[in-house]
Amino acid sequence: MNDMNGARFPDDGAEGDEGVEEAFVDAEFDAGLLEEELRRAAAVLDPVPAELRRLAVEAYALHDLDAKVAELTFDSLVDALPVRGATDVPRMLTFRAGELTVDVEVTGQGLMGQVLPPQSARIEVLGGPQAAAPVPVDTLGRFTSDTPPSGPFALRLRTGGDVIVTEWLRA
Amino acid sequence: MDRTEVGALVRAAVDGDAAAWKALVEGLSPLVWSVVRAHRLSDADGHEVYQTVWFRFAQHLGRIREPEKAGSWLASTTRHECLKVIKALARLMPTDDPQVLDRVSEDRTPEQTVIDSEEAAAESERIRRLWQEFEELGERCRQLLRVLMATPPPSYVEASAALGIAVGSIGPLRQRCLRRLRARLDARGAV
Numbered sequence: 001m002n003d004m005n006g007a008r009f010p011d012d013g014a015e016g017d018e019g020v021e022e023a024f025v026d027a028e029f030d031a032g033l034l035e036e037e038l039r040r041a042a043a044v045l046d047p048v049p050a051e052l053r054r055l056a057v058e059a060y061a062l063h064d065l066d067a068k069v070a071e072l073t074f075d076s077l078v079d080a081l082p083v084r085g086a087t088d089v090p091r092m093l094t095f096r097a098g099e100l101t102v103d104v105e106v107t108g109q110g111l112m113g114q115v116l117p118p119q120s121a122r123i124e125v126l127g128g129p130q131a132a133a134p135v136p137v138d139t140l141g142r143f144t145s146d147t148p149p150s151g152p153f154a155l156r157l158r159t160g161g162d163v164i165v166t167e168w169l170r171a
Numbered sequence: 172m173d174r175t176e177v178g179a180l181v182r183a184a185v186d187g188d189a190a191a192w193k194a195l196v197e198g199l200s201p202l203v204w205s206v207v208r209a210h211r212l213s214d215a216d217g218h219e220v221y222q223t224v225w226f227r228f229a230q231h232l233g234r235i236r237e238p239e240k241a242g243s244w245l246a247s248t249t250r251h252e253c254l255k256v257i258k259a260l261a262r263l264m265p266t267d268d269p270q271v272l273d274r275v276s277e278d279r280t281p282e283q284t285v286i287d288s289e290e291a292a293a294e295s296e297r298i299r300r301l302w303q304e305f306e307e308l309g310e311r312c313r314q315l316l317r318v319l320m321a322t323p324p325p326s327y328v329e330a331s332a333a334l335g336i337a338v339g340s341i342g343p344l345r346q347r348c349l350r351r352l353r354a355r356l357d358a359r360g361a362v
Contacts, residue, residue: 031349038305038320038352041298048204052218056200056225060184060192063229077259089262128226152223154230168226170219170252 061129067156067163070095070102075169095155095166102155102164106171110148113155115141121159127151172198172323178239185233196225198323199242203249205321206333209314210253216260220252242325246318246333304355312348319345 074094091106104113115121118140124132125145137143149171157164177198183191203224207217228245235244305316318325318333325333327341336344 029350029353031346034349034353035316035319035324035345037301038316039322039324041302041305042205042317042320043322044298045302046208048200049218052204052221053196053200055222056196056203057193059222059225059229060189061229062226063184063192063232065185065233069230069234075255077255077262128222151219152226154226165230168223168230170223170256 055128058129062126062168064163064165067165068097070097070100070155070157070164070166072167072169091171093169097164100157100159100164102157102166104155104166106148108148110144110146111135111171112144113142115143115157115159118142119159121157123158124156125149126154126156126165132156172202172242174239174242174326177241178237181232181235181238181241185238192229195241199245200225201321201323202242202318202325202329202333203245205318205325206246206249207253209317209333210250210257212253212256216256220249220256223252224249240328242329243332246325246329250333250335300359301356304352304359307355308348308352311344312351315341315344316348316352 072093073096074092076089076092080092093104093106095102095104099117101116102113103116104111111125115123115137120139121137121141122134123137123143124134125147126132127149128151133145133147135143135145152168152170154168155166157166177195180191180195180198184195200221203221207220210217212220224245227248228241235241305313308316314334315330315336318330327338330336330341331338
């Protein structure tokens with residue numbers, strides 16, 4: 001067991017209760033039993049909230065075989081270096097489905113974006129299985145919404161005969 | 172949850188079987204929730220991550236290449252979304268104080284209230300002490316055990332996806348963390 005100390009888990013080694021471990025636990029304690037007790041404790045003290053379970057069941061409505069998924073290919077949160085000292089930096093997102101690209105910028109004021117190559121489209125902001133709000137789009141595929149997403153969101157685009165939905169994410 | 176069972180449920184859900192989807196939620200939402208809790212997000216952030224993961228799972232349902240590995244897909248997606256939240260918070264608040272992220276709800280669950288109201292006060296106290304010692308374990312142990320205590324128990328492959336730890340390390344690390352927890356409990360004469 002001691003070979004697991006040190007370099008691999010330095011955070012644990014720094015706790016200083018190694019002595020306790022050595023002194024009190026005999027070699028053959030029942031790990032499975034203790035884990036089972038933790039499982040029971042978690043079921044009582046920290047279960048999945050009922051409302052979240054319900055939302056997950058309802059999420060089945062988001063399963064749409066006819067829609068193409070536009071995958072997230074750029075997320076400024078992950079792919080860009082933070083600007084030192086800058087706060088309220090817009091979140092820049094790029095989604096791609098085949099030849100189609102959607103650039104989106106999310107700020108505290110709302111959301112704006114552009115469909116590329118430029119083309120007219122109908123666009124809705126989805127906020128869950130039930131919530132869909134259309135946003136105005138110009139003929140070049142530029143769109144704006146002055147309502148910032150308040151939780152997980154996705155965009156549903158209808159262009160030509162296609163339905164495209166961007167990957168769900170948190171703003 | 173058994174992998175062949177998960178695979179069959181995913182395929183049935185793709186084919187339009189809403190009951191299969193519900194069974195997937197019943198079987199795998201505790202895993203998703205455990206991964207969220209392992210990362211100590213605030214309630215609001217945790218709830219949003221949980222929803223995002225299930226919305227995305229529904230969205231990708233027909234495209235998941237290995238349906239029997241849906242548990243690992245969920246665990247890994249949850250982990251990545253949690254890390255994004257932590258990253259966004261770190262940008263807003265340049266601090267490495269973990270307390271800032273540690274805003275676990277003080278609300279008592281209905282189950283907890285039932286326990287309090289019944290004669291099972293001693294049992295309740297025992298569980299609370301166990302939980303308290305668990306919460307005070309080192310971060311790495313606390314994370315691993317929080318994931319492993321999901322119901323039904325996740326596989327090591329799922330735990331690996333949830334935590335970004337090699338599958339081969341899960342078993343030894345689990346043993347070590349449970350031993351440490353046992354030692355803490357013994358030292359306090361609890362349980």
